[in-house]
Amino acid sequence: MPDHRRADARRNYARILAVAEEEVAAHGAAASLEQIARVAGVGSATVRRHLPTRRALLEAVSQKRVEALCVRAAELESGSDSRRALLDWLSDVVSYAASARGLAAALAYDGDGAGSAHENACSTALEEAAEPLLRRAARDGAVAADVTATDLITLIVGIVLATEHCPDPAVRAARLFGLAASGLSPQR
DSSP states (O other), X not given: OOOOSOXXXXXXXXXXXXXHHHHHHHHGGGOOHHHHHHHHTXXXXXXXXXXXXXHHHHHHHHHHHHHHHHXXXXXXXXXXXXXXXXXXXXXXXXXXXXXXXXXXXXXXXXXXXXXXXXXXXXHHHHHHHHHHHHHHHHHTTSSOTTOOHHHHHHHHHHHHHHHTTSSSHHHHHHHHHHHHXXXXXXXO
């Protein structure tokens, strides 16, 4: 859909988003909207107009990464080993989330009210991307039938949030995901 905002509004948003990405990379979910405004050279009202909530900030910064993960899931759908395809994709999500400060928080951020989990665009997109991989793996008997995409994203968020302050969070998160993945298979 074409962007109907004025050219200066589009430029401001691009500048705000670039600064927001740097701030989230440096400070994670605790990035300051006021600092983003200062560095971007705009007023805090301008930042809040584009990014009215912390969730909006985290989702905007994470959007490209989430889109790339969704594309990756679609690429893996045609693989011959459904369990391997699912685990490869989940491993990619863990890797992205562990290396991109703020992504796990964007996936976990529950906002201000009841039912807000359904409004989390990042989690929703990843859960929708996971569904075909998960259904196929469950149909093949490679994953327990009662495992849901929400379960998997929640597991990844927990792992990444628990390891984000480790000396090498990506390595620790990958190890913990490997341990969790070995328990995804149904009991035989």
